[in-house]
Structure formats: C-alpha cells, structure tokens
Amino acid sequence: MRVIDRILGSRLDEALAVRLHHLEHHDGVDFFTLQSADLGRRRLRATTGKGEEIALALPREQPLFDGAVLALERDYALIVRVAEQRWLRLVPQDKASAVELGYHAGNLHWRVQFEGDALLVALEAPIEDYLVRLAGLVASGRVQSSVKAPEVTSC
Structure with missing residues (x-):
C-alpha cells in the first residue's frame, strides 16, 4: 500500500x-x-x-x-x-477573441467541453489560477466568465 x-x-x-x-x-x-x-x-x-x-x-x-x-x-x-465537476464557462464576444481563448486553453492543456458558443473549462485548481491566465481577455470584456455548477438530478 x-x-x-x-x-x-x-x-x-x-x-x-x-x-x-x-x-x-x-x-x-x-x-x-x-x-x-x-x-x-x-x-x-x-x-x-x-x-x-x-x-x-x-x-x-x-x-x-x-x-x-x-x-x-x-x-x-x-x-x-x-467526482462532481465544476466548470468555468467562457463566452467570447467575437471570432478573434474565440481564437485567442482557444489558443490559451489548448496551450495550457486545459480539459474543455463546448456548449454552444461557450467554452467550458474543467476546474482542476482554484478558479483564480485560470482567470489570471485570461486576465486580458476577461478584463477587456472580450470574454465573459461564470462558474457552472454540476447538474443536479432529482429522484
């Protein structure tokens, strides 16, 4: 052991x-x-x-x-x-922002999913660790961010 x-x-x-x-x-x-x-x-x-x-x-x-x-x-x-995954939901405001966001996510090897126009990043560290990497995009308003909690199913 x-x-x-x-x-x-x-x-x-x-x-x-x-x-x-x-x-x-x-x-x-x-x-x-x-x-x-x-x-x-x-x-x-x-x-x-x-x-x-x-x-x-x-x-x-x-x-x-x-x-x-x-x-x-x-x-x-x-x-x-x-087991219960939380996601950082990122919505780029235009194509150029989407390309830059995708570059960052890929270059940093973030685990992602797509939801319409949004990029969902699996939170595997404190959220601040992700937002600091995207500070320019988020601060300028080119990317909107929010946390998506796990879906709850009722019995």
Whole structure:
C-alpha cells in the first residue's frame, strides 16, 4: 500500500505539467477519484482507478483539491479527481477573441467541453489560477466568465 503524506502541487503548475503531459502519453497517470464532500478529509484509505491501494495522511495545511498531484515518479503519477465537476464557462464576444481563448486553453492543456458558443473549462485548481491566465481577455470584456455548477438530478 502506498502511503501519501503530502500534496506535490497542482496538475496545472508549469513545473509539473510538462512531466504529467509526458506520462499521460505513456499511460503513466493514475487518478484517485473522491466525492467533493471528502475534500476536507486528511486521512483515508482508497483504491485508485488502476487498482492501487493508497492511504492518505496529509497535514492540516494541505487541503485536497481537484487536480492535486499526490505522487510523481519517473513513470507514474497520481492525481486527485473530484467526482462532481465544476466548470468555468467562457463566452467570447467575437471570432478573434474565440481564437485567442482557444489558443490559451489548448496551450495550457486545459480539459474543455463546448456548449454552444461557450467554452467550458474543467476546474482542476482554484478558479483564480485560470482567470489570471485570461486576465486580458476577461478584463477587456472580450470574454465573459461564470462558474457552472454540476447538474443536479432529482429522484
């Protein structure tokens, strides 16, 4: 059983992103999926997507978050994925803004979906980490932004 006692960073951190990108192409990335209600936990046992048993024993000052990198080795990485996905909804005001927005999203390897004219970016880090990359587009009004919460289905 792998014991994890710290978070190495976010999958969006530039220093980690290059290594993670390489591992993704070589099937070296494993995910640990948890419910959003469990983000406050520091100690738990679980099984990763590839079947590895892990035990978390994190310090209080390191909260779990979607996109947290828990392990990074030469041929293996473990990343937290939250089951209920939140999305940053970005709506460009014209074609030029759409092209620039698409360039940023692709260059930064953001996980995206499309909804009509809107680009939805999966939030795998604090929203501020995304908006700072788009500051010029959002501040100028060329791109409108909002957070799209997960859809709730009733029984």
